[in-house]
């Protein structure tokens with residue numbers, strides 16, 4: 085086998101394979117399952133047929149005999165060969181290694197894993213769908229090999245899969261159907277796919293009762309014409325008895341034999357069959373690749389959508405926390421009670437409006453020496469803030485889960501996740517607590533820095549850093565919504581008092597600046613806590629390993645194959661020596677040149693041919709020296 089440098093077409097196909105092979109479509113979108121199969125089929129077809137065939141264009145023509153259960157495939161192969169090389173049978177073994185029959189001089193083409201690299205080679209009969217039984221038979225002409233494939237409609241799934249794989253690796257389909265079953269759907273699905281990718285096909289209509297000879301073959305011929313197989317030959321084999329070895333009489337298969345022998349004897353015809361199938365296979369790859377790219381793009385779009393849903397939900401949590409930590413929401417309940425304790429009695433608090441200067445002195449004396457109430461207040465602020473942030477975080481998780489549950493793609497991602505994404509993470513509450521304590525620490529640092537360098541240092545020290553710090557937090561919590569100095573509600577009053585206390589210490593400019601800094605700090609910390617939660621959703625989406633670059637790579641690879649295909653298929657060895665290519669790439673959907681020649685209808689002796697109907701009547705071209713065997 086000559087190994088030559090890769091042609092541009094081979095390089096483009098190798099890149100296509102590299103682009104297709106890793107494609108995974110994990111989300112259950114409408115096209116996903118079908119396109120995932122398509123990706124698998126593209127890869128297999130490249131490995132099993134297109135790449136090896138291109139690399140060894142001079143290899144023998146592989147005719148795969150395919151069809152439904154009991155159509156007579158094995159009997160036909162045996163009869164063509166002239167001896168029993170493959171096992172026919174009414175009682176079917178569930179699995180059996182397919183049999184490949186070739187001439188002894190062609191052995192090297194099949195013993196290595198040039199084609200069908202996934203199947204081991206064996207020389208004896210094997211009950212194993214993962215191997216290929218090679219039979220040397222010199223009644224087969226060199227340059228032609230016959231493969232008896234499993235039933236396309238086998239009850240055993242792996243047999244069906246193997247049948248499809250073998251047909252995809254064929255240069256020529258010898259499709260066997262019986263007079264009783266030729267209208268069945270399964271064979272037509274296969275024939276349709278062969279027509280779609282312009283594979284060379286010959287149909288053998290087996291076991292035709294003599295009285296049906298005038299009707300059934302023309303009907304099948306018409307069906308073939310209607311389904312894109314007008315150019316494919318149709319051989320009608322009459323129902324006859326099989327001999328002791330299970331072989332059909334020589335005369336019954338003679339037209340098929342003759343046709344195959346003619347094909348094998350003529351290198352150019354053979355090459356054209358190969359080119360036609362090869363080119364059709366490459367064309368189908370270029371047609372399938374954009375669909376695969378689109379399916380991958382759909383997956384990416386779904387991931388983007390899911391990510392945005394998660395982002396929006398947590399952005400909402402961040403926003404909501406930011407609003408509620410500034411609009412007075414927190415200045416109630418426990419915080420308020422503790423604040424009252426801290427600044428003094430309820431009466432004192434109610435008298436606030438009128439007696440602000442007096443109050444300042446009262447407060448000063450009340451909190452001098454850092455009374456224990458300040459710690460209670462700090463704890464109340466902490467827990468009020470904690471429950472607010474926790475609730476918003478939990479709500480965000482529930483929202484994401486709810487919106488992801490609404491699509492199949494989202495449900496699939498939720499199912500894949502090892503974590504329960506319908507709720508906050510296990511560590512969330514602790515993370516919130518820590519972030520809040522850190523913020524409180526930062527606020528204390530802030531007021532300490534401000535207080536120590538000021539002329540009001542003495543007053544600052546009198547209030548104590550904790551008292552001042554908590555007062556600043558209170559001011560932050562009422563920073564927006566016009567509460568400070570305006571709304572005279574309980575919360576408003578609370579904030580006003582805190583504000584007055586701070587102004588007494590720092591002056592009003594500084595209080596505004598400090599409150600803003602403290603708020604920015606708070607928002608940043610809460611956003612960090614929420615981001616960590618959001619990350620869980622990003623991670624589970626990233627685990628799908630979907631990359632936008634892969635779509636581009638697929639598209640580019642498909643385009644490159646299209647371009648390289650337009651430049652033509654490679655030449656064989658003899659042509660390489662002779663000079664430039666004589667046979668250009670076959671145009672897609674064109675008529676099949678090699679198979680146009682002898683299209684045969686076999687009639688049993690004594691029956692009038694009559695109207696040829698849809699079956700093209702043609703002379704059987706007998707190559708010189710046609711013997712009982714195929715040579």
Ligand SMILES: Nc1nc2c(ncn2[C@@H]2O[C@H](COP(=O)(O)OP(=O)(O)O)[C@@H](O)[C@H]2O)c(=O)[nH]1
Pocket residue numbers: 151152153154155156157158159160171172173174235290291322323324325326330332
């Ligand atoms: N009488 C007769 N029997 C046939 C013919 N073709 C196949 N058979 C029998 O039908 C059964 C199934 O045939 P086989 O070749 O195993 O079909 P396969 O499943 O397509 O390989 C076997 O018992 C064959 O002997 C035929 O043309 N005439």
Ligand SMILES: [Mg+2]
Pocket residue numbers: 157158159171172173
């Ligand atoms: Mg069989």
